[in-house]
Amino acid sequence: MNWIILIIAGLFEVAFTSSLGKAKTTTGMEMYLWYGSFLISLVASMLLLMKAVQTLPLGTAYAVWTGIGAVGTVLMGIFVFHESVNFWRLFFIATLIGSIVGLKSMSH
Template sequence: MNWILLIIAGCFEVAFATCLGKAKEASGTESMYWYAGFLVCLAISMYLLVKVTQELPIGTAYAVWTGIGAVGTVLVGIFVFKEPATFWRLFFIVTLISSIVGLKYVSQ
């Protein structure tokens, strides 16, 4: 169950980063809604991270959380914000995913 919560926490990390990107593109009241979304997603992500670190090792949980956030944010950048999807970006995303999976398998 903790691993599922950790994945959800990582997804909320992607969401709060996405909200920041959308807030930068928006103006006026719309940007304030994106900033509010950022705060909500940040609070949920942090709460879940704190909860899972009560059972999982902090180093593993934090590495997986940031890895999910990094991979997810890069993918959102490619698909939503039209950032380049070069060979090397995709190569390192795959190596990052492999590392996250590896951490899961070697953790108790």
């Protein structure tokens, strides 16, 4: 169950970084709504991470959480913010995903 909580925490990390990206492209009330989304997502991500590390190894949980956030944010950048995509970028995303899966499979 705590692995599911950790995955959700990582998805909230993607949400808070993506909210920052959207906030910088907007003005007025919409910008404040994106900053609100950032704060809510940040708090949710941290609370869920805190819950997950109560039973999961701290180093593994943190690495998986940041890995989910990093991969998710790069993918959001590519698909939502139209950032560049090339072989090496995809290659390193794939190695990061492989590392996350490896860490999860090696933890007890």
